[in-house]
Amino acid sequence: MTSTVDAHIERHRDGGLRLEGTARIGSPAVEEVLRDMPGDGLSYGDINRGRFDLLDVSPKPLVMSIDFDAGLDVAVAQYMSFVRGPVREWFAKRSTFPALLQSAREPTIAPWETNPDPTLLRGTVVLCVLDGRVEDAAALMRWYLQRDQFHRWDSLEYACAFDDAMRKRFTGYDAARSNQP
Structure with a gap:
């Protein structure tokens, strides 16, 4: 697994900057x-991603709007403080298999969603299988x-199609799923 932090800086139409x-x-x-x-739409390559303002951490940062270019140094310092x-x-909650398996079962942190993130769940299942942890994946x-x-x-239909495809591709996963009640 790789961990990545992206910074997005864009100029507003009013001349200010925005840092996310x-x-x-x-x-x-x-x-x-x-x-x-x-x-389709669940295979972007990221196992999990989150905008800083939606991470499951506290305090939550706001998108940093910078009125003048001179405020960029302050905003970058705040950004780096949040990264540290x-x-x-957030990365620590996803840095080990037990932590990742737990995070995959939790609801997404988007305020409107109470279900687990299907991208995180599928990525975790695949990562576990690739690491030989077929029982955890199953x-x-x-x-x-x-x-x-x-x-x-997601839907039950999509999730079943994913499960069937995993069973066909990985015999160890299929055996682990077949042994479950």
Whole structure:
């Protein structure tokens, strides 16, 4: 897995600047597997990503609007302070398999969503399988398929199609899923 922090600086039409940040974890190996899986729109290569203002950390930063170019140094200092603190905590919650498996079961942090992020869940399943943790992957997928509700990007039909594709591609995963009640 790789951890990445993006900074987005853009000029406003009124002449000011805007500074936003995004934290991402990804894996080229996971991206390669997801590329061939069903569920269009869920295979961008990131296992998890979050804009700074939507991360599951406290305090939550606001998008930094800078009225004059001279304020850029202050905004960059605030941005880096956030990277060293809350963003580091966000990465820590996804830096080990137990932490990642737990995060994949939690609701997304978007205020309008109470279901797990299907991109994080699928990426975690694939990453576990690629690391030989097929029992963890199978248990996570079994839990997910037993849910009554899904994220607005997902459905039981899409999740089952993903599970079926994983079972066909990875015999160890198929065996682990077959051994579950």
